[in-house]
Amino acid sequence: MSKEKELKKRRKQLLEWYDTHHRSLPWRSPPGTPPPPAYHVWLSEIMLQQTVVKVVIPYFLKFIRQWPRIEDLASAPLDDVLTAWAGLGYYARARNLHKCANTVTQDYDGKFPQSPEQLQKLPGIGPYTAAAIASIAFNVPAAAVDGNVERVLTRYYAITTPIRNNKKQLKTYAEQLAHVDDKNAGDLTQALMELGATLCTPTKPDCPSCPWQQTCMAHQTGVAADLPKRAPKQIKPERYGTAFFLTAEKSGKLLLQKRPENGLLGGMVEFPSTPWQDAAYKKEQDILSHFPLPDHIPAVFKKLPGRVTHHFTHFTLHLTVWAGSVPEKGLSAPLFWAAQEDLHKYALPSIMKKLHNHTLKENKSFL
Numbered sequence: 001m002s003k004e005k006e007l008k009k010r011r012k013q014l015l016e017w018y019d020t021h022h023r024s025l026p027w028r029s030p031p032g033t034p035p036p037p038a039y040h041v042w043l044s045e046i047m048l049q050q051t052v053v054k055v056v057i058p059y060f061l062k063f064i065r066q067w068p069r070i071e072d073l074a075s076a077p078l079d080d081v082l083t084a085w086a087g088l089g090y091y092a093r094a095r096n097l098h099k100c101a102n103t104v105t106q107d108y109d110g111k112f113p114q115s116p117e118q119l120q121k122l123p124g125i126g127p128y129t130a131a132a133i134a135s136i137a138f139n140v141p142a143a144a145v146d147g148n149v150e151r152v153l154t155r156y157y158a159i160t161t162p163i164r165n166n167k168k169q170l171k172t173y174a175e176q177l178a179h180v181d182d183k184n185a186g187d188l189t190q191a192l193m194e195l196g197a198t199l200c201t202p203t204k205p206d207c208p209s210c211p212w213q214q215t216c217m218a219h220q221t222g223v224a225a226d227l228p229k230r231a232p233k234q235i236k237p238e239r240y241g242t243a244f245f246l247t248a249e250k251s252g253k254l255l256l257q258k259r260p261e262n263g264l265l266g267g268m269v270e271f272p273s274t275p276w277q278d279a280a281y282k283k284e285q286d287i288l289s290h291f292p293l294p295d296h297i298p299a300v301f302k303k304l305p306g307r308v309t310h311h312f313t314h315f316t317l318h319l320t321v322w323a324g325s326v327p328e329k330g331l332s333a334p335l336f337w338a339a340q341e342d343l344h345k346y347a348l349p350s351i352m353k354k355l356h357n358h359t360l361k362e363n364k365s366f367l
């Protein structure tokens, strides 16, 4: 069989399987029906980066309820978008989401461009997302290669070296499949992703249910579950800090501050803390030198037992907590007071929510 015939056959097998086995998701159109709005495809793809479908569904529904059109999202205050995003992590994505909504609204009259090349020029859209939007929303044949797709193709071709050594080759394989036919481009993209998410899963590939089982080289040679080969693990650095959980003496309000717009957790709200450094702080003076209110360090501080740990992409953070109460005096930005009951209105990242819960558990007298 010629290579083209083989690709067409494999594509057909995959699309037929997808017709009957696709999951119904709020941002998806059933196979063979008109594509979903590009706004929905884009929003779901950005949310799905590094996050699983189950977690994304309620966020996606909340966003399209609150901001039904891209123009609505563009005109929303960034803080509202960050607050709605809180819990999905990777806040740079939420900031880019807002930026991108503004660019599409202002420069493209609210309509996403259709080619992967133009899509890639928009904020927060990389090659994978551009190909996913172009194919799913506009039926443009384009290969969207994410981790799922890489795993499926690594197994299909029984590649025995780690994925990171074969990125280019895997992209070529995906492109061959995408370009061999220009029909059903969106369904093909979603079918390949679906295969990786539901059958060709990381630990237990369900080969007997797979439409490609007869030609998949890993399955045929009995090594499917052993692939892809893992690259040697890189050790994540650890960082340490102390957070100040300060309440106002009379009103019980909490002292918060807004992080700088750029950088990690940019524009999010946090409990003030020492800088995060490579080793735990050993001396009290070192911690106190970063106290956010130099004029009224409380006479009584409670150092709460335990610590709060959070795994960021590139490092693990351990925060200890010092809790105390201080006079409620005028503050200057980025510090501000917030009532306990209003805490949910602020874009608090997961680490700060954990810290709040930890403090509630360890020290109810402050709340």
Ligand code: SF4
Pocket: 152, 155, 156, 199, 200, 201, 205, 206, 207, 210, 211, 212, 213, 216, 217, 218, 219, 224
């Ligand atoms: S046959 Fe198994 S290993 Fe091969 S693509 Fe299908 S699920 Fe993955």
